[in-house]
Amino acid sequence: xxxxxxxxxxxxxxxxxxxxxxxxxxxxxxxxxxxxxxxxxxxxxxxxxxxxxxxxxxxxxxxxxxxxxxxxxxxxxxxxxxxxxxxxxxxxxx
Numbered sequence: 407x408x409x410x411x412x413x414x415x416x417x418x419x420x421x422x423x424x425x426x427x428x429x430x431x432x433x434x435x436x437x438x439x440x441x442x443x444x445x446x447x448x449x450x451x452x453x454x455x456x457x458x459x460x461x462x463x464x465x466x467x468x469x470x471x472x473x474x475x476x477x478x479x480x481x482x483x484x485x486x487x488x489x490x491x492x493x494x495x496x497x498x499x500x
Contacts, residue, residue: 407477414470414481421466421482422489426459433458453497460489 427439433455434442446452463486470479 410475410477411481411484414466414475414478414483415485416481417466417470417478418463418482418485418489421462422456422460422485424459425462426455428462429455429458453493456489456493456496460486460493463489 430439430442430446435445436442443452446455463482467479467482467486470476470482
């Protein structure tokens with residue numbers, strides 16, 4: 407059971423990271439990710455990019471539920487909550 411939750415957690419983190427990359431590519435005004443990230447931090451919209459990136463977890467969550475892999479879905483949910491907490495910390499520290 408713990409292994410299944412861990413797999414779901416890793417899938418959730420990877421999906422959110424991939425979503426963040428897609429958000430940077432879509433909303434960034436440069437092809438260089440470093441420039442876009444520095445500008446996102448300076449202009450205080452990194453948390454918005456992180457939130458958009460976490461939307462891919464929605465697909466992973468429902469995919470696991472459809473396949474009746476509830477423990478993996480729980481892992482994705484835990485990853486999403488961790489991303490929420492880190493987003494809120496970043497938002498309120500600036």
